[in-house]
Amino acid sequence: MHRLLRQLLVKVTHKPVPHRRAGTTGVTPDKLAAYWENIFHEHKILEPEDSSRILVAHALGAKTFSSIGSIAARSPVSADQLALVEKMAQERLKRVPVQYIIGEWDFLDMTLEMRPPVLIPRPETEELVGLVVADCEELRHSTKSTILEVGCGSGAVSLALLRRIPQVRVIAIDKSEAAARLTRDNAERLGLRHRIHVLQHDIVTDPVERLQDLGPVSALVSNPPYIFTEDMTQLEPEILRYEDHSALDGGLDGMDVMKGILRLAPVLLKARGDVFLEGDPRHPEMVKKWLEENPEGRLHLLHVVKDFCGKPRFIHLRSHS
Numbered sequence: 001m002h003r004l005l006r007q008l009l010v011k012v013t014h015k016p017v018p019h020r021r022a023g024t025t026g027v028t029p030d031k032l033a034a035y036w037e038n039i040f041h042e043h044k045i046l047e048p049e050d051s052s053r054i055l056v057a058h059a060l061g062a063k064t065f066s067s068i069g070s071i072a073a074r075s076p077v078s079a080d081q082l083a084l085v086e087k088m089a090q091e092r093l094k095r096v097p098v099q100y101i102i103g104e105w106d107f108l109d110m111t112l113e114m115r116p117p118v119l120i121p122r123p124e125t126e127e128l129v130g131l132v133v134a135d136c137e138e139l140r141h142s143t144k145s146t147i148l149e150v151g152c153g154s155g156a157v158s159l160a161l162l163r164r165i166p167q168v169r170v171i172a173i174d175k176s177e178a179a180a181r182l183t184r185d186n187a188e189r190l191g192l193r194h195r196i197h198v199l200q201h202d203i204v205t206d207p208v209e210r211l212q213d214l215g216p217v218s219a220l221v222s223n224p225p226y227i228f229t230e231d232m233t234q235l236e237p238e239i240l241r242y243e244d245h246s247a248l249d250g251g252l253d254g255m256d257v258m259k260g261i262l263r264l265a266p267v268l269l270k271a272r273g274d275v276f277l278e279g280d281p282r283h284p285e286m287v288k289k290w291l292e293e294n295p296e297g298r299l300h301l302l303h304v305v306k307d308f309c310g311k312p313r314f315i316h317l318r319s320h321s
């Protein structure tokens with residue numbers, strides 16, 4: 001008998017082995033999810049219920065546990081499905097994020113491929129997209145605009161913008177080759193490859209002329225690495241072990257890349273162009289101070305927008321005309 005099935009029957013059902021048809025396991029998705037939830041809980045794995053339900057749903061070819069369907073939810077899983085869940089659960093026990101285990105994740109209305117160590121998009125970043133769509137001045141007046149995203153990662157922000165704003169094309173840059181490749185692959189997957197130019201480029205060290213050659217842009221958007229270096233050790237093992245540290249660590253004040261963007265903005269933006277940044281709640285005040293100390297950039301702070309937790313998270317700047 002399969003090792004997991006034996007454990008399941010002992011740990012979860014506490015019942016004798018039920019009569020089974022050949023090729024089935026006698027274990028329903030509910031029991032399988034409950035079993036792994038318990039194990040994850042015992043091993044102090046984050047979000048044990050969500051983790052187990054996502055893995056079981058994935059093994060059954062469903063997106064969410066609730067979408068498995070009532071008949072499938074009451075039917076035994078196959079031996080292959082049982083083995084697949086076990087394999088994925090063992091990964092989860094090593095603290096691999098579920099997004100990397102199942103190889104995809106939803107961001108707004110898109111399902112994106114996920115590959116370690118490219119950053120898994122966070123829910124608050126969905127709000128950054130909404131902000132650009134609602135508040136980008138140029139987009140209201142222009143029939144053809146270009147948005148530059150700095151640090152595109154999986155392509156989540158750029159691709160969501162392309163889906164929402166038909167007249168826009170995007171230049172998406174990232175210093176990580178893995179991120180640039182994943183953005184291209186996700187663009188392909190969503191049929192958006194013809195509207196996005198993806199470039200492996202480090203805005204701190206690579207020559208700005210490379211970007212200037214692509215023409216002035218209406219808006220600059222970025223969720224840069226913004227964690228203060230001293231806070232990096234506080235991160236969960238899922239993040240510290242598996243996600244790219246250079247996607248997270250923003251330096252001593254969390255602003256290494258952000259300052260690069262602020263310096264770049266006057267060179268690349270059209271007059272009255274916008275900058276949208278996601279940052280740490282301490283950053284709005286720090287950006288304000290930086291702008292006072294660097295007035296030659298001709299940028300002014302328009303709004304600070306709170307995230308769904310009420311934290312000042314997004315910074316909207318505009319260049320003077």
Ligand SMILES: C[S@@+](CC[C@H](N)C(=O)[O-])C[C@H]1O[C@@H](n2cnc3c(N)ncnc32)[C@H](O)[C@@H]1O
Binds near residue numbers: 152174
């Ligand atoms: C917080 S992640 C954001 C990823 C994606 N935009 C998202 O919101 O899910 C920051 C990204 O910036 C990239 N990055 C870090 N430093 C950079 C630099 N100097 N130039 C360009 N990209 C950089 C990282 O590789 C990473 O993909």
